Amino acid sequence: MPPQVPMFSFFKPKNTPAAIDAPAPPAVPPADTTATKVSWAERLKSGLSKTRAQLTTLFTGIRVDEALFEELEFALISADCGVAAAQLLIQQLRERAKRDGIEDGETLKQALADLIAELLRPLERTIDLDRAKPLVMMISGVNGVGKTTSIGKLARYFQGAGKSILLAAGDTFRAAAREQLMTWGERNNVVVIAQRDLQGGGDPASVIFDAVHAARARGIDILMADTAGRLPTQNNLMDEIRKVKRVITKADSTAPHEVLLVIDANTGQNAVAQVKAFDDALGLTGLVVTKLDGTAKGGVLCAIARARPVPVLFIGIGEGIEDLRPFSAREFANALLGLE
Numbered sequence: 001m002p003p004q005v006p007m008f009s010f011f012k013p014k015n016t017p018a019a020i021d022a023p024a025p026p027a028v029p030p031a032d033t034t035a036t037k038v039s040w041a042e043r044l045k046s047g048l049s050k051t052r053a054q055l056t057t058l059f060t061g062i063r064v065d066e067a068l069f070e071e072l073e074f075a076l077i078s079a080d081c082g083v084a085a086a087q088l089l090i091q092q093l094r095e096r097a098k099r100d101g102i103e104d105g106e107t108l109k110q111a112l113a114d115l116i117a118e119l120l121r122p123l124e125r126t127i128d129l130d131r132a133k134p135l136v137m138m139i140s141g142v143n144g145v146g147k148t149t150s151i152g153k154l155a156r157y158f159q160g161a162g163k164s165i166l167l168a169a170g171d172t173f174r175a176a177a178r179e180q181l182m183t184w185g186e187r188n189n190v191v192v193i194a195q196r197d198l199q200g201g202g203d204p205a206s207v208i209f210d211a212v213h214a215a216r217a218r219g220i221d222i223l224m225a226d227t228a229g230r231l232p233t234q235n236n237l238m239d240e241i242r243k244v245k246r247v248i249t250k251a252d253s254t255a256p257h258e259v260l261l262v263i264d265a266n267t268g269q270n271a272v273a274q275v276k277a278f279d280d281a282l283g284l285t286g287l288v289v290t291k292l293d294g295t296a297k298g299g300v301l302c303a304i305a306r307a308r309p310v311p312v313l314f315i316g317i318g319e320g321i322e323d324l325r326p327f328s329a330r331e332f333a334n335a336l337l338g339l340e
Contacts, residue, residue, distance in 0.1 A: 040325055045335040047293030047317035051079050054296065056338050059105035064097055072112070079296065080268040082303030089115050089302070113337045119302055120329035125286065125311035127258065129163055134215035134223045136248060136255035138208075139288075140241060140278055141262035143229030146290040148177060150262050150316065151224050152184030153324035154288075157314075159188060163221040168211035169194035170244065171228040172202030181226055187321065204228065204240070205247035212251035225256075232277030245282055260313065262288045268297040275308045286313035288324070293317040298336060 045052075054075045062068055069090050076086035089112065096102070096111050129135060137154075141147045148171070155165045167185055169192055171177035178194045185192040193211040195202040208225045215223040227244060230237035248256045261278045263271040271289075278284055287310050292298055301312060312327040334340065 041331060041335065043317055043323075044292075044315075044331065045338060048298045048332075048335050050294060050296040051298035052336055052338050054079050055336070056109065059109045062105050064103050064105070064108055068108075069094055076299060076302070079299035080303060081299035082269060082272065082306060085119065085299075085302040085306035088306065089119065109337055110339065113333045113339050116302065116336060117330045117333035119305050120312075120332060122309050123301065123305055123312045124327060124329050125313060126326065127286070127313060129158065129161060129222065132254060132257050134166070134212070134220045134252075135257050136212060136215070136252060137222065137224045137258040137260060138227065138245060138248060138256040138282075139224060139260050139262060140227050140282065141229060142231055142274060143174075145229070145262045145264040145267075146316070147171075147229065147262045148180045148184065148226055150288050150290060150314075150324065151181065151226055152188060153316065153321055154224060154314065155184065155188045155190055156321050157324060158222050159190075164219075165190045166211060166215045166218065166220040166223045167192045168208045168223060168225040170204040170208045170211075170225045172204050172207065173228045177226070177228070205244045208244060209247050209251045212248060212255065216252070232274060232281075238277075238281050242281055258285045259283060260286050260288055261310070262290060265289055265292045265295045265297055265300055268300055269303060271300050272303050272307050275304055275310055279308060279310055284310045286311045288312075288314045288316070289327075290316040290324075301332065 058068065058071050058075060072093070073086050073090040076089060077083055081089070092115050093108070093112055096115070097108060102108050102111060139147050139151055151167060155167065158165055165188065167181055167190055169178040169181045172195055182192050182194070193207065193214055195207050204227060211223055211225060225248070227241055230241065232238060245256060245259065259282045261275060261284050263274055265271070267274070275284070275287065287304070289301065289312055292315055304310065304312070314324050315327050315332070316324045
């Protein structure tokens with residue numbers, strides 16, 4: 001008996017034509033207005049309030065002396081900035097305070113914000129959405145960090161830039177993963193390619209291989225491929241995701257153009273270990289940092305900048321479809337310390 005060939009389906013939103021080769025749905029109009037920017041800055045500041053609470057109280061009614069620097073170093077470590085980054089920042093802050101004769105807390109806080117922005121600035125990078133068509137993005141991460149949700153939010157963001165999107169349901173193991181991605185496809189009016197029969201699991205590489213060819217045939221601008229969650233210690237699953245990347249390259253010799261890791265800010269220092277492991281395995285091009293709202297561990301971006309400076313492309317501070325935005329070092333540093 002010849003081997004069974006995996007069957008794939010194009011799951012189309014209900015309000016699009018039935019034909020597989022129908023034109024891509026119209027892009028969502030851009031929402032990048034001044035009001036939106038102000039709103040995002042305020043929301044980011046609110047989302048980082050728990051992390052900020054560990055830092056900003058130290059600047060009220062104080063003397064700028066060695067005791068304060070020691071307290072600030074401890075506070076930075078407690079906010080998951082990491083020992084190396086915290087020591088670097090405090091050493092630089094000491095030098096700046098001495099050089100500029102800083103004697104009050106507010107000026108010292110501004111100086112610390114400047115230093116954090118400088119530390120984080122190498123993490124800034126803007127994706128060139130026009131350098132390939134389709135631009136193939138491979139999304140990875142451990143279980144439960146919000147990969148599929150982040151794909152849905154990224155789809156909305158890229159639509160706002162006028163791009164057509166195709167999604168590939170490459171997580172063939174997690175229960176209801178395909179259905180979750182299809183729900184996001186419905187919300188964004190985007191087609192999802194998935195394996196039709198997942199009994200006994202499926203081959204994620206085959207799904208994504210098929211999706212690359214489909215995206216090229218349909219003239220799609222961006223293909224985002226979901227993958228199953230896995231821990232860096234699961235060697236067989238890390239081998240599998242390496243295979244997925246190799247298969248994508250077979251479908252398009254220049255792809256994947258972006259290899260993104262989604263990390264949960266609440267994991268703190270463990271996120272640094274995840275970045276190192278997935279970067280070693282896949283050669284990451286960027287990070288998507290989720291769940292910054294409500295965490296007391298927002299300083300983890302400083303630890304990443306010091307230990308493994310993979311660019312942070314997007315950060316998320318809420319559950320809404322618009323709650324994912326490009327990372328800005330200055331904006332983040334100011335929000336972390338409650339500055340305008």
